[in-house]
Amino acid sequence: MNMIVTPASPATPNGTTRPQVRIVIVGHVDHGKSTLVGRLLHETGSLPDGKLEMLKAVSARRGMPFEWSFLLDALQTERDQGITIDTTQIRFRTNSRDIVLIDAPGHAEFLRNMITGASQADGAVLIIDALEGVRDQTRRHGYLLHLLGVKQVAVVVNKMDRVDFSAERFKEISDEISAHLQGLGVKPTAVIPISARDGDGVAERTDRIGWYKGPTVVEALDRLEPARPLEALALRLPVQAIYKFDDRRIVAGRIESGSLVAGDEIVIMPAGKIARIKTVESWPVTPVAGRQGAGRSVGITLDRELFVERGDIIAHANSAPRETRRLRARIFWLHDKPLAKGDQLLVRCGPKESRATVVAIEKAVDPGELSSVENKAIGRNHVGEIDISLSNPIATDPYTENPRTGRLVIEVSGRIAGGGLVLSVDAGQRAVPVDIVPVESALRPDERSARYQHNGAVVWLTGLPASGKSTLAKALERRLFSNGGSPILLDGDTLRAGLNSDLGFSTADRSENIRRLAEMATHLARNGHIAIVAAVSPAREDRATARRIADTSFREIHVATPAGICEERDPKGHYKKARAGALASFTGIGNDYERPEAAELVIDTSTRTVAEAADEIEQMLKTTGVLFDEVVDLAANI
Amino acid sequence: MHRNYRIFASKRKVAEMHLLKDSSTAGGPGGPALAKRAPAQEFSADLAPSMDHLDQLEAQSIYIFREAFGRLKKIALLWSLGKDSNVMIWLARKAFFGRLPFPALHVDTGKKFPEMYRFRDHYGKEWDLDLRVEPCPPIDAVDPTLPPAARSAARKTEGLKMALGKYGFDGLIAGIRRDEEATRAKERVFSPRGLEGNWDVRDQPPEFWDHFNASPPQGAHLRIHPILHWTESDIWAYTKRENIPIIPLYLSQNGKRYRSLGDQDITNPVASNASNIDEILIELEQTKVPERSGRALDHETEDAFERLRVAGYL
Numbered sequence: 001m002n003m004i005v006t007p008a009s010p011a012t013p014n015g016t017t018r019p020q021v022r023i024v025i026v027g028h029v030d031h032g033k034s035t036l037v038g039r040l041l042h043e044t045g046s047l048p049d050g051k052l053e054m055l056k057a058v059s060a061r062r063g064m065p066f067e068w069s070f071l072l073d074a075l076q077t078e079r080d081q082g083i084t085i086d087t088t089q090i091r092f093r094t095n096s097r098d099i100v101l102i103d104a105p106g107h108a109e110f111l112r113n114m115i116t117g118a119s120q121a122d123g124a125v126l127i128i129d130a131l132e133g134v135r136d137q138t139r140r141h142g143y144l145l146h147l148l149g150v151k152q153v154a155v156v157v158n159k160m161d162r163v164d165f166s167a168e169r170f171k172e173i174s175d176e177i178s179a180h181l182q183g184l185g186v187k188p189t190a191v192i193p194i195s196a197r198d199g200d201g202v203a204e205r206t207d208r209i210g211w212y213k214g215p216t217v218v219e220a221l222d223r224l225e226p227a228r229p230l231e232a233l234a235l236r237l238p239v240q241a242i243y244k245f246d247d248r249r250i251v252a253g254r255i256e257s258g259s260l261v262a263g264d265e266i267v268i269m270p271a272g273k274i275a276r277i278k279t280v281e282s283w284p285v286t287p288v289a290g291r292q293g294a295g296r297s298v299g300i301t302l303d304r305e306l307f308v309e310r311g312d313i314i315a316h317a318n319s320a321p322r323e324t325r326r327l328r329a330r331i332f333w334l335h336d337k338p339l340a341k342g343d344q345l346l347v348r349c350g351p352k353e354s355r356a357t358v359v360a361i362e363k364a365v366d367p368g369e370l371s372s373v374e375n376k377a378i379g380r381n382h383v384g385e386i387d388i389s390l391s392n393p394i395a396t397d398p399y400t401e402n403p404r405t406g407r408l409v410i411e412v413s414g415r416i417a418g419g420g421l422v423l424s425v426d427a428g429q430r431a432v433p434v435d436i437v438p439v440e441s442a443l444r445p446d447e448r449s450a451r452y453q454h455n456g457a458v459v460w461l462t463g464l465p466a467s468g469k470s471t472l473a474k475a476l477e478r479r480l481f482s483n484g485g486s487p488i489l490l491d492g493d494t495l496r497a498g499l500n501s502d503l504g505f506s507t508a509d510r511s512e513n514i515r516r517l518a519e520m521a522t523h524l525a526r527n528g529h530i531a532i533v534a535a536v537s538p539a540r541e542d543r544a545t546a547r548r549i550a551d552t553s554f555r556e557i558h559v560a561t562p563a564g565i566c567e568e569r570d571p572k573g574h575y576k577k578a579r580a581g582a583l584a585s586f587t588g589i590g591n592d593y594e595r596p597e598a599a600e601l602v603i604d605t606s607t608r609t610v611a612e613a614a615d616e617i618e619q620m621l622k623t624t625g626v627l628f629d630e631v632v633d634l635a636a637n638i
Numbered sequence: 639m640h641r642n643y644r645i646f647a648s649k650r651k652v653a654e655m656h657l658l659k660d661s662s663t664a665g666g667p668g669g670p671a672l673a674k675r676a677p678a679q680e681f682s683a684d685l686a687p688s689m690d691h692l693d694q695l696e697a698q699s700i701y702i703f704r705e706a707f708g709r710l711k712k713i714a715l716l717w718s719l720g721k722d723s724n725v726m727i728w729l730a731r732k733a734f735f736g737r738l739p740f741p742a743l744h745v746d747t748g749k750k751f752p753e754m755y756r757f758r759d760h761y762g763k764e765w766d767l768d769l770r771v772e773p774c775p776p777i778d779a780v781d782p783t784l785p786p787a788a789r790s791a792a793r794k795t796e797g798l799k800m801a802l803g804k805y806g807f808d809g810l811i812a813g814i815r816r817d818e819e820a821t822r823a824k825e826r827v828f829s830p831r832g833l834e835g836n837w838d839v840r841d842q843p844p845e846f847w848d849h850f851n852a853s854p855p856q857g858a859h860l861r862i863h864p865i866l867h868w869t870e871s872d873i874w875a876y877t878k879r880e881n882i883p884i885i886p887l888y889l890s891q892n893g894k895r896y897r898s899l900g901d902q903d904i905t906n907p908v909a910s911n912a913s914n915i916d917e918i919l920i921e922l923e924q925t926k927v928p929e930r931s932g933r934a935l936d937h938e939t940e941d942a943f944e945r946l947r948v949a950g951y952l
Contacts, residue, residue: 020691091817091869240704245737252733254701283736295689297700299735310708334844348849351708407847414853416844 019226020098024150026141027127032158036127036196036217037090037101038068043203043218046092047071068197094222123152123189123224125217126177130163130193134176142177144332144383146184149403149421153181154190154220161195165208190220230294233257234319235266236397236405238350239312243299250281250299251308256350256404258316259293260300268306269313269395270323276303294404311352313395313405321395321405322425325515326508328362330385331378331420335412338377339386342507344541346411347388349422354392357541359508361386385423389511391545398422441527448528449628452485456525457626458518458550459617462537463559464593465574465586466566468605468613469534472559475614476532485627488524490517492535511542518546525553530626538587540594555624557617558599565606600624692876695868696729701848702827702864703733706809707740709852710860713809714770716798717742719754720899721884722813725873726865727765728882730811742767743810745797747774747790749901757885772801787904802859809860817869818929829861830854870897870929871922878915889913897929 025033041047051071059066090101102121124145128138145153155177163169174191181188193209194201194217200209203218215223235258243250260266264277279287281299292298302308313321333339339358347356364377364384378384399406399421410418449455459476461469473489480487492513496503500516503509514537521531537543547554567575578586587593596602601620603613621627689697706713715730715738717723730738744758762769774797780789802810814825826842828850843851854860865873877884887896887907894907912918 240701241708243735245735245739248735250735252704254697281735283732286735293689295694295697297697297704297733351705409847409849414851416846416849416851419844419846419849 018093018096018098020100021122021221021224021226022100022102023123023125023221023224024102024121025125025127026145028129028132028135028137028141031127031129031132031135031138032069032196033127034069034071035067036125036156036158036194036202038071039196039199039202040101040217041071041090041092042068043199044092044094046090094218097222097224099221121150122226123154123221124150125221126153126155126181126188128155128157128173128177130157130159130166130169130173133173134180138177139180142181142186143184146181146186149399151186152224153186153188154192154217155181155188156192156194156196156201156217158194158196160193160200160209161198165193165195165200167211170212189223190215192217192220230257230404231259233294233402234321235260235264235314235316236321236402237298237300237314238352238405239308239310239314240351241310242308248281248301249305250301251314252297252299253314253351254297255292255294257294257402259291260298260314260316261291262287262289262300265317266302266314267317267320268308269315269320270393271307271312272320272323273306274317275306277301278303311350313350313352315395321397321402323393323395324425325390325393326359326387326426327390327394327396328385328387328423328426329408329420330383330423331410331418332383333378333380333418335415335417336380337412338379338382339384339410339418340377345388345417347390347394347408348411349394349396349408350405352392352394354390354394355541355544356391357389357507357511359387359389386420387508389508391541391548396422396425398424443528445526445528448486452528453483453628454480454485454528454530454621455553455626456528457530457553457555457621458521458525458546459530459532459621460521460537460543460546460550460554460556461532461534461559462543462556462596462599463561464563464566465536466569466571467559467561468610469536469559471610472557472603472605472613472617473532473534475610476617479614479618480530485530486528487530487532490521490524490531490533490535492517492533492537495520507539510539511545514539514542514546515549518549521546522550522553525550530621536587536593538593540596543596553626555601555621555626556596556599557601557603557620558596559605560595560602561605692872692879695865695872695876696732698867699726699729699864700733702850702862703730703811705848705850705852706811706828706860706862706864707734709850710809710862712740712805712807713811713862714741714743714805714807715811716813717744717758717767717769718813718899719744719750719758719885720813721873721877721888722815722865722868724761724882724884725868725876726811726813727767728880729864731765738765738767740768741770741805743801744769744771745774745794745801746771747794747797747901749790749903751885751887751899751902753885753887754899757883761883770801770805772797772804775800790901790904807859808854809862811862811864813865814863815868815870815873816866825863825866826850827863827866828852829863831859831861871919874915874918874922878919884915888918890917 025037027033042052055070056066059070092099092101126138126142126145128134142153155174157170157173160166160170170193178188178191192201192214193212195208196202200206201212201216203216205212205216236256237253237260238256239251240253243252260277260280262277262280265274266277267274278301280289280292281301282288300314315321331339339361341358341361343358345356345358347354361376361378362385364379364382366379366382378386396408397406406422408420408422409416410420445456461473463469470491473491477487477489495517496513499520500513503513514535517533517535521533524531533546537546543556547556570576574583574586577583601616603616605613608616618627715723715726717727727738727742742762758769758771761767774793777790777793780792780796782789784792798810801807816825826845828845830843830851831854845851852860868876876882885899887899889895890910890913893909893911895910895912896905896907897910899905910918910921912921
């Protein structure tokens, strides 16, 4: 739950408006958070009648002295365990603010719940025990606040009664935590000495802390700024759904930032298509005329029929988000299994989802230690910076430019496993959206297929180096051409000399190489040609991308010649060089080739001739509807 | 439509009585109250760019409704006929431009107030709902160790399980709110229920930034809570602003009114003179009596409510 708090002004019967501020209270598990919350509720007159008395009675019945923290421990399970176990939302009022308090538990295994709570907060209170001082967990929570972008942090030094309200002890702790927070780029708005149990410093500056001149806790909360307005930012309307309940085709979604009005020219990302907003639909009265701002859930109709789908982002043409297949994110990890390089994930950015691969882990940090740990994996409750490669292009913004669209969550097995902020976007694809109007071919597909006697297709030959892909590709090309068809050979190595000469052999470059091959082959297939691609393409994920791009025209052939025979053949001398250590990133002698699991055809060239193999491919292309059976033969048989 | 809000009653006499009260307190057509708050229709025709508190709540709920409808296969809305679920239906019709594109499920204990049944039958038709009324098992079929009111409410849980089995819904939309009861404060917006329809408070998946876990395991389902972030005052303020019909039992008669409507035998009225929504809002501003104080089951034992929740009670 993450409410937008642009000029928040809860309507009350007498018409007053009060800004709403959401805060989280964090700190070490035993430093008195629940006590402070109980005391705050009492001091601000927010407790229901009889609640205090009831809890006191319950305590007496159980033979325990009453504690303020009992107020929060409403669940029996919590009382049993003696810890608060989840984020609880509690409301109270200061002079000029409505405070929604998200109580975050400190117990380590419930850290993910704290993150859930803290992610919604406008401000935070970090609590420290005056006797125990700054502990690991204190530092970790401070770091998480920084990580989650909570800028307004008030520090309270609790249990001052245990240190005889010593100004010296207070200064010691104040200096230590201020230095720590400033190291993270967070300047505490106040450091306050309190005794939550007795009430000193919570709503009143008592004599016992007479040496303290700063604000009380209630005053500090009263000064928190509500979240900044999103309406001033560029328009971002992520598409949630397209509804066709009647003759209207309504594009529905919530405006995350900026504003729109009927008549605006908009661009639909990532496709870059341009349209004009015809109407803003509503209910019970429709259409509505006014400008719609950030936070509104709206429905719009467009002036032309365009293909729009869930996950697209509608923006103004001059301020569109960047489209990318590659981004860097700072993430927090909540899953039991550590996140490692090469992991396959589902990334969600608003309603858009894309399968993704972790390309690199740049940093992995234990927030308690604040030291980088090994860069191989990000453990549970740790944070890090990662590079992600996406199967589908996503339109997004860096977090610093748009706090709403610049964040993502990561799912593993259908369950949210982490979240993060987009740090940068690799906008290699199309940084500036243009009004793209694809020019349709002058020829219809059936005109071409009537001439070639086949439909367009992408025949993708994958396999180890020297497995026979190029030989087969050439034989197939000759065979199809002889029959009047239009085959075109796309050899991976050949294209690397030109189109792909900017790419190396890193995982990301290999992915991009395959993507370009697939895009090019698909373009040829759409125009009726049979594109024959011969490429090692060792990564299953990359081939899946190619299949997604080429869609139904994709035919995968696994040239499954045994590795030993490939190395024996070695026509380019690559195996020899690799064995000698002179060829890095060579697929073949490691076990880095991921075999296809559902190829349309598997061919072992060590057990058949080239002609036999070409026969098999031709047969497969016939049975899968690429090649037409000879019409003349059919006629002859009648 | 010149009244500030609409009160439903099928008996003409009762309706007139409330009409009378209504116009006398709201100032009648063109009176001072109207000048302060325009009816919904005029209000939405000229939206200001910035949103007030109710606009924000509404937008959030619409977002949740659209996520539920888009990401789940077969959903239904649990219509308890009370003020909260009527607001939910209204919000759903906003989300889907006048329609409720999935069934409204009423799990009927058979022990609701007659006014509630009349309300259901009338608005089920007027709102063009795909209404499914499902019965509950007899009381003997329910855990006899529960206190009487809890046991009675647990019937509803059983009825719900039966309905789930019958239709195979993968998502049920329920009108619970965080401010109602301590245990509900811990709820998620998309809250998975195990195969028995139960709720594990200690193993809730993380949910943040409006990303919801929408993939329940095979055979399990999700509870979706579109008004989790609303308060009792919000519900009333919105009911008034949008002119949503209510059951008259919520308004004071002879010094008493119902703040929350459940089964007849386990729900009691509270002392109140609030005879229209404005007065209810003022009363809520001043009172510290919990909303569910009229619900017998909350007071029977300290953990009765929690036990019910674990078993899948709303």
